[in-house]
Amino acid sequence: MSLPNLKILRTFLEVASQGSMTDAATALGYVPSAVSSHVADLERELRVRLIDRSPGSRLVLTAAGRAVQAAAAELLVSTTSFQDAVGELADGHVEELRLGSFPSALAHLVAPALSGVADGVRLHIVEVETPAGLRMVKSGEIDALVAYRYLPDDEPYARDGFQVSQLGHDALTLVASSDRDWDFAACVDARWVAGHAGNGDRRLLERWARSLRFKPTIRYEVEEFQSSLALIQTGCAVGLLPTHVAAPSIDRGLIRPVALPDDLSCPPREILGVTRTVHRPRVVLRLFDELTVRLGG
Structure with missing residues (x-):
């Protein structure tokens, strides 16, 4: 039997890691149908079922799927080592x-x-x-x-x-809408926008807030900074954003940075x-x- 296509193996490993065809497609930059097709091609080539597809639940690897996952990961590492060695030449x-x-x-x-x-x-x-x-x-x-x-x-x-x-x-900057004067105390009591629970930006915000003895009311959970900017601009929320992300909107007067007390600073990433x-x-x-x-x- 010839070795499966490495691209298909990478797709299968991403599906195994994500537990979802859709999430794997997002991570890889593919459409979900392409991911599903890759997995089906691999199952057809190996003549074995790799994934249990129960409707509405997270995908689960079969025993054969777990074995292929381990072997594929080892193969890709070996392939990478070969590519590295050639590159060093x-x-x-x-x-x-x-x-x-x-x-x-x-x-x-x-x-x-x-x-x-x-x-x-x-x-x-x-x-x-x-x-x-x-x-x-x-x-x-x-x-x-x-x-x-x-x-x-x-x-x-x-x-x-x-x-x-x-x-x-x-650097991160605390930003709010430009339609009113904001100070830090007003932000503490405001609604906040941040990433989903478990995301790095969300955990950093929560850790920073704990160090300042307040708990932000996170009313909006978003996937990307453009959504945060839109919510902040319309006055729906305040948030901590990377300075280079916030700067264009600040320069255009759409949002404003909030000054912190002299003994405080925003955490960086x-x-x-x-x-x-x-x-x-x-x-x-x-x-x-x-x-x-x-x-x-």
């Missing part, structure tokens, strides 16, 4: 770089930093949130990732086979550069250095 020179970045950094940070550091290199850029991006680094689907970390105990972890470089800190431990081409080093400079590191 070129003494760090690459003609193509597969780079992932979370969306807000791609627009405001990564794109400006790429000018001049990637001459002669063909770039394939993937817009991906950090959790899915880490899986893509580990599988070898991308070479490097610009990631965020809200709390020190969040992933990525070096023990998982990553080489993690701290590029700097991304870390911006990280992530690669596999044995694969760091020179163009990646130059990019990470440029990002460090731009972040004031």
Whole structure:
């Protein structure tokens, strides 16, 4: 039997990790029908059922599915190691770089930093949130990732086979609507917008609030900062946003930063550069250095 297509194996591993065809499609940037087709193709090729598909419930791997999951993960790691070894033979020179970045950094940070550091290199850029991006680094689907970390105990972890470089800190700003004068006390009593429970930005907000002895009333849970901006602009909520995300709306007078008492400050999030431990081409080093400079590191 020939080996299954590596792209199909990566899709299956993402489905196994997410427990959902739809969530796997979102993480991979595919449409759900493509993910379902990949899994069906793999089951047909292996002649075994890999997933129990009970309507309305989380997908569960069969015994065969768990065995294939373990074998596929090992195969992809071995394939990645081979690719890394070949890459090192070129003494760090690459003609193509597969780079992932979370969306807000791609627009405001990564794109400006790429000018001049990637001459002669063909770039394939993937817009991906950090959790899915880490899986893509580990599988070898991308070479490097610009990631965020809200709390020190969040992933990525070096023990998982990553080489993690701290590029700097991304300041957060407390913002509110521009239709009234806000102070910190008013924000404490206001409705807040944040990510879903368990998300890094939500946990950072809650930890910061506990340190200041208040509990924010999180009335709105959102997936992306554009939704937060819209809710803040219309006066529905206040929130902590990355400064570079909030800045354009502040400059246009759509929202306003809220001044904090002199003894308080907003917490930052870390911006990280992530690669596999044995694969760091020179163009990646130059990019990470440029990002460090731009972040004031």
